[in-house]
Amino acid sequence: xxxxxxxxxxxxxxxxxxxxxxxxxxxxxxxxxxxxxxxxxxxxxxxxxxxxxxxxxxxxxxxxxxxxxxxxxxxxxxxxxxxxxxxxxxxxxxxxxxxxxxxxxxxxxxxxxxxxxxxxxxxxxxxxxxxxxxxxxxxxxxxxxxxxxxxxxxxxxxxxxxxxxxxxxxxxxxxxxxxxxxxxxxxxxxxxxxxxxxxxxxxxxxxxxxxxxxxxxxxxxxxxxxxxxxxxxxxxxxxxxxxxxxxxxxxxxxxxxxxxxxxxxxxxxxxxxxxxxxxxxxxxxxxxxxxxxxxxxxxxxxxxxxxxxxxxxxxxxxxxxxxxxxxxxxxxxxxxxxxxxxxxxxxxxxxxxxxxxxxxxxxxxxxxxxxxxxxxxxxxxxxxxxxxxxxxxxxxxxxxxxxxxxxxxxxxxxxxxxxxxxxxxxxxxxxxxxxxxxxxxxxxxxxxxxxxxxxxxxxxxxxxxx
Amino acid sequence: xxxxxxxxxxxxxxxxxxxxxxxxxxxxxxxxxxxxxxxxxxxxxxxxxxxxxxxxxxxxxxxxxxxxxxxxxxxxxxxxxxxxxxxxxxxxxxxxxxxxxxxxxxxxxxxxxxxxxxxxxxxxxxxxxxxxxxxxxxxxxxxxxxxxxxxxxxxxxxxxxxxxxxxxxxxxxxxxxxxxxxxxxxxxxxxxxxxxxxxxxxxxxxxxxxxxxxxxxxxxxxxxxxxxxxxxxxxxxxxxxxxxxxxxxxxxxxxxxxxxxxxxxxxxxxxxxxxxxxxxxxxxxxxxxxxxxxxxxxxxxxxxxxxxxxxxxxxxxxxxxxxxxxxxxxxxxxxxxxxxxxxxxxxxxxxxx
Numbered sequence: 001x002x003x004x005x006x007x008x009x010x011x012x013x014x015x016x017x018x019x020x021x022x023x024x025x026x027x028x029x030x031x032x033x034x035x036x037x038x039x040x041x042x043x044x045x046x047x048x049x050x051x052x053x054x055x056x057x058x059x060x061x062x063x064x065x066x067x068x069x070x071x072x073x074x075x076x077x078x079x080x081x082x083x084x085x086x087x088x089x090x091x092x093x094x095x096x097x098x099x100x101x102x103x104x105x106x107x108x109x110x111x112x113x114x115x116x117x118x119x120x121x122x123x124x125x126x127x128x129x130x131x132x133x134x135x136x137x138x139x140x141x142x143x144x145x146x147x148x149x150x151x152x153x154x155x156x157x158x159x160x161x162x163x164x165x166x167x168x169x170x171x172x173x174x175x176x177x178x179x180x181x182x183x184x185x186x187x188x189x190x191x192x193x194x195x196x197x198x199x200x201x202x203x204x205x206x207x208x209x210x211x212x213x214x215x216x217x218x219x220x221x222x223x224x225x226x227x228x229x230x231x232x233x234x235x236x237x238x239x240x241x242x243x244x245x246x247x248x249x250x251x252x253x254x255x256x257x258x259x260x261x262x263x264x265x266x267x268x269x270x271x272x273x274x275x276x277x278x279x280x281x282x283x284x285x286x287x288x289x290x291x292x293x294x295x296x297x298x299x300x301x302x303x304x305x306x307x308x309x310x311x312x313x314x315x316x317x318x319x320x321x322x323x324x325x326x327x328x329x330x331x332x333x334x335x336x337x338x339x340x341x342x343x344x345x346x347x348x349x350x351x352x353x354x355x356x357x358x359x360x361x362x363x364x365x366x367x368x369x370x371x372x373x374x375x376x377x378x379x380x381x382x383x384x385x386x387x388x389x390x391x392x393x394x395x396x397x398x399x400x401x402x403x404x405x406x407x408x409x410x411x412x413x414x415x416x417x418x419x420x421x422x423x424x425x426x427x428x429x430x431x432x433x434x435x436x437x438x439x440x441x442x443x444x445x446x447x448x449x450x451x452x453x454x455x456x457x458x459x460x461x462x463x464x465x466x
Numbered sequence: 467x468x469x470x471x472x473x474x475x476x477x478x479x480x481x482x483x484x485x486x487x488x489x490x491x492x493x494x495x496x497x498x499x500x501x502x503x504x505x506x507x508x509x510x511x512x513x514x515x516x517x518x519x520x521x522x523x524x525x526x527x528x529x530x531x532x533x534x535x536x537x538x539x540x541x542x543x544x545x546x547x548x549x550x551x552x553x554x555x556x557x558x559x560x561x562x563x564x565x566x567x568x569x570x571x572x573x574x575x576x577x578x579x580x581x582x583x584x585x586x587x588x589x590x591x592x593x594x595x596x597x598x599x600x601x602x603x604x605x606x607x608x609x610x611x612x613x614x615x616x617x618x619x620x621x622x623x624x625x626x627x628x629x630x631x632x633x634x635x636x637x638x639x640x641x642x643x644x645x646x647x648x649x650x651x652x653x654x655x656x657x658x659x660x661x662x663x664x665x666x667x668x669x670x671x672x673x674x675x676x677x678x679x680x681x682x683x684x685x686x687x688x689x690x691x692x693x694x695x696x697x698x699x700x701x702x703x704x705x706x707x708x709x710x711x712x713x714x715x716x717x718x719x720x721x722x723x724x725x726x727x728x729x730x731x732x733x734x735x736x737x738x739x740x741x742x743x744x745x746x747x748x749x750x751x752x753x754x755x756x757x758x759x760x761x762x763x764x765x766x767x768x769x770x771x772x773x774x775x776x777x778x779x780x781x782x783x784x785x786x787x788x789x790x791x792x793x794x795x796x797x798x799x800x801x802x803x804x805x806x807x808x809x810x811x812x813x814x815x816x817x818x819x
Binding site: 042058117135162187191192384392395398399402405406409413421422425 | 496815
């Protein structure tokens with residue numbers, strides 16, 4: 001029994017080391033994110049990002065919306081996107097073999113006729129049944145194809161796209177009216193930019209009119225509030241921080257802009273993973289480093305895309321399992337980056353961090369809980385060090401969450417009420433007691449799904465925005 | 467070990483308290499600023515409207531708007547952006563009279579990095595000529611943002627004497643895209659066109675275009691022809707058409723056609739070779755140009771190009787056929803279900819037929 005206890009002790013030391021490594025990295029990312037957001041904020045205060053678009057020298061954009069069983073939201077979503085402030089863009093909606101009335105709804109509302117476009121199969125996809133133009137909206141194109149998954153639908157959209165920039169938007173998301181201008185501006189200013197991502201925020205219970213979020217409200221549902229915190233953390237310090245050290249590994253599939261020619265070079269999105277958004281960015285990084293060309297993958301905290309997050313634990317669990325499985329697949333499909341100095345910080349730091357912390361983190365966290373539990377059984381209680389360490393770990397999580405809230409207040413202050421902010425501070429504490437452990441279990445199951453090679457995307461519930 | 471963890475936990479608790487305090491502090495500060503700006507906005511708005519409507523004098527308006535320049539700039543931003551013509555000239559007189567120009571001229575030299583950037587943007591937008599020398603110095607700044615806003619400010623001021631100098635900096639030191647380069651260049655104003663024409667004539671003769679800018683010749687020519695096109699500078703046509711030759715760089719040819727589309731000016735040269743070019747962009751731009759000029763000489767070729775595998779070539783060819791005044795050809799393609807019917811229907815629908 002003593003040997004086992006020593007084993008637990010060794011694990012405790014490992015946990016302390018792991019704790020400092022993870023939190024040290026997060027603090028470092030927070031510092032980088034702080035200066036990056038401050039810099040971004042002062043530059044948008046000063047510079048006029050609309051100016052380049054008032055001339056005729058801008059880059060037109062193809063916005064691709066993959067749609068699968070989206071009959072409830074698709075029309076509102078398209079109308080809101082068609083109303084975006086941008087001088088020249090087209091909207092390519094790809095119906096990925098929906099089983100509901102998505103295509104009928106589109107035909108009915110947009111007066112669709114057979115398109116003048118030839119379908120070029122630059123990237124292989126499932127067969128395309130028909131391409132439609134809208135007689136009411138000349139900039140709208142609808143691709144109706146056999147079901148092949150989100151990545152396949154995006155690839156079909158890339159094939160049809162006419163413009164040099166491609167913007168992917170989820171069918172259940174809304175984009176701020178100036179978000180496209182803001183996210184495309186760096187592509188006009190700097191030739192090195194090949195991809196840029198924007199922030200995703202939670203739209204549940206917000207006041208939405210005409211496809212735009214008019215007032216940001218904090219949902220009363222605890223499950224949504226936890227996710228608000230997660231999204232703030234992930235985007236305001238996670239992605240901003242990684243982008244600041246030029247090691248961003250993911251641009252969310254819900255809102256990202258890419259140069260089309262590079263997407264074609266890497267053969268578009270992979271259909272072999274449910275984490276196709278991350279896999280694409282990894283692949284682009286590999287491709288650009290191999291071709292030895294100067295390039296930039298940017299992340300901006302301000303261009304905002306609003307999304308509906310799950311409001312029940314079943315859907316949320318399924319989503320998080322899928323994300324974890326997608327993470328594992330994406331990392332494994334690009335394993336040559338792992339501690340590869342040819343890829344600089346990306347290979348030596350960012351990729352290993354994602355591997356050990358984001359992918360394997362749930363295992364280590366579960367072992368941590370197990371170790372405490374076993375210590376209690378063997379020794380009849382836990383010593384002060386373990387309790388204190390556990391409390392410190394929780395406090396550190398709280399600190400990281402509320403630093404994101406501080407970034408939010410310092411700059412964008414989308415949540416106008418002080419009570420909302422203080423509620424979120426309270427939830428930053430609360431999430432450590434139950435929600436965090438649940439999340440760990442979902443991620444563990446996601447890992448299990450990955451190892452057992454589960455392939456399904458999982459069902460998603462949709463509801464109208466307003 | 468225990469004491470270390472105690473210290474760490476205590477440190478983290480203190481940090482949490484500090485961050486919560488900062489969240490509350492920033493919230494209150496932001497609300498206070500909003501209230502203050504709103505109250506000043508009401509006062510400034512009244513003065514500005516009266517001044518622009520000539521109801522009060524420049525002196526009186528300047529006296530009422532001569533403090534809190536940073537907030538005042540925030541307030542004036544939409545007016546600076548949207549006012550044109552006489553109203554904009556009035557606004558320029560106001561910012562000169564109320565001390566704002568002097569304030570920002572001073573900040574351009576003495577402020578911190580973000581202060582200098584803000585000053586450069588303001589002085590450029592208000593076309594303050596006195597800022598030129600300092601902005602010119604900033605062209606060599608190590609700070610890319612300051613360098614960029616200085617380039618833009620010089621363009622906004624329209625300091626044409628510095629056009630070629632700024633262009634060299636943009637080409638050699640910046641990471642601007644071609645679109646950004648052109649957009650900034652045109653801000654210098656139409657009077658740069660004769661200078662470009664003169665430059666082209668002289669340097670082409672001496673074959674020194676590349677040597678002057680130290681970038682490939684096609685980049686410079688493409689940029690210059692875009693500028694000619696934007697300003698519809700017909701005196702530049704001759705210099706431009708010297709390069710309208712199938713042997714020229716494809717990039718240059720594309721920009722020549724784009725410029726010709728904007729100039730809407732008929733030319734004598736035979737375009738057959740361009741309509742059959744292997745480069746689809748050249749084919750599409752040549753067809754687009756014919757859609758603008760409505761030259762019926764190429765009708766047969768355009769008819770064939772309606773079935774081109776490239777959408778843009780097909781589109782501009784069908785459009786050209788329509789613009790030439792032969793819409794019935796498109797109708798006939800649709801009615802007889804011939805190849806190219808989708809595109810013909812698309813162009814007809816676009817023109818409400």
